[in-house]
Amino acid sequence: MPTISFVSPKGGAGKTTSALLLATQLAARGADVTLVDGDPNHPVRTWGEGEQVPESLTIVSNPKPSKVGEKEAVIPGAILRLVNSETIRDVIEEYAAKSQFVIVDLEGTAELIVGNAIAESDFVIVPTQGSQLDAEQASRAFALIRAHERTVQKYRPDYRLPYAVVFTRTNVAIESRDTRFIRNTFETAGIPFLQTELHERAAFKAMFSYRMPLDKLDRKEVSSVDKAVENAEAFTREVLTRIIEALQQQQEQKQAKVAS
Numbered sequence: 001m002p003t004i005s006f007v008s009p010k011g012g013a014g015k016t017t018s019a020l021l022l023a024t025q026l027a028a029r030g031a032d033v034t035l036v037d038g039d040p041n042h043p044v045r046t047w048g049e050g051e052q053v054p055e056s057l058t059i060v061s062n063p064k065p066s067k068v069g070e071k072e073a074v075i076p077g078a079i080l081r082l083v084n085s086e087t088i089r090d091v092i093e094e095y096a097a098k099s100q101f102v103i104v105d106l107e108g109t110a111e112l113i114v115g116n117a118i119a120e121s122d123f124v125i126v127p128t129q130g131s132q133l134d135a136e137q138a139s140r141a142f143a144l145i146r147a148h149e150r151t152v153q154k155y156r157p158d159y160r161l162p163y164a165v166v167f168t169r170t171n172v173a174i175e176s177r178d179t180r181f182i183r184n185t186f187e188t189a190g191i192p193f194l195q196t197e198l199h200e201r202a203a204f205k206a207m208f209s210y211r212m213p214l215d216k217l218d219r220k221e222v223s224s225v226d227k228a229v230e231n232a233e234a235f236t237r238e239v240l241t242r243i244i245e246a247l248q249q250q251q252e253q254k255q256a257k258v259a260s
């Protein structure tokens with residue numbers, strides 16, 4: 001508890017980057033975290049192959065398609081399990097029972113696996129780049145969230161699945177006109193978004209090229225690592241605050257129901 005899924009049907013929206021940032025930041029604070037690699041291209045597992053996975057972070061990922069003579073990579077902290085549309089709900093449920101946080105990285109589609117992961121989630125994050133095209137694609141993620149809400153609302157009419165957009169790859173120095181416009185549009189439409197943006201940063205990319213957590217990156221090789229760590233910490237703090245607020249709201253709703 002809780003399970004946080006990263007959803008956007010748009011490829012390259014920043015799902016894996018933001019999921020890995022959240023997972024490694026929480027693990028760095030000592031939390032017991034499971035990161036489910038729900039993308040058949042297993043980007044999280046590939047990152048884990050760098051053997052720099054923090055001790056309190058467990059990666060659950062698909063086994064590689066076996067090739068004759070190929071040795072399975074040994075990844076510290078990684079558990080190889082079939083993660084597909086049929087199994088993802090069981091996998092999430094199992095790890096939610098034993099981890100403090102389950103974080104789910106999904107592929108950039110609107111396939112059944114995404115809907116199934118949403119159904120097991122307590123919070124959904126929709127990473128979006130600040131362009132009109134990306135914002136339109138994000139609305140497909142909102143539609144998946146709504147579809148799940150409608151199903152549950154048939155027997156729990158007040159059910160809501162909390163979610164928030166996070167703007168990714170935004171310019172660190174200036175807000176583009178496009179991003180401002182999309183922020184305003186989301187605000188008007190009542191679509192929740194995080195105040196913290198994940199800016200375009202070389203260090204966020206370098207985590208994948210060096211297969212390391214952000215804070216382990218060599219400051220001589222990669223520029224502005226500390227600024228990137230600050231950015232990732234602010235993102236993690238805000239996600240935690242949103243989740244706590246959502247849980248409190250659910251609690252209040254329950255109490256109001258009992259009282260009425």
Ligand SMILES: Nc1ncnc2c1ncn2[C@@H]1O[C@H](COP(=O)(O)OP(=O)(O)OP(=O)(O)O)[C@@H](O)[C@H]1O
Nearest residue numbers: 011012013014015016017108169199200201204205
């Ligand atoms: N904030 C950022 N700063 C710099 N590079 C970024 C940032 N976010 C993402 N990227 C880069 O953009 C590319 C796509 O990001 P990422 O893999 O996180 O997206 P995704 O939504 O998981 O994509 P897919 O749908 O293919 O799984 C990667 O090369 C990643 O390194």
Ligand SMILES: [Mg+2]
Nearest residue numbers: 015016039043
């Ligand atoms: Mg990805």
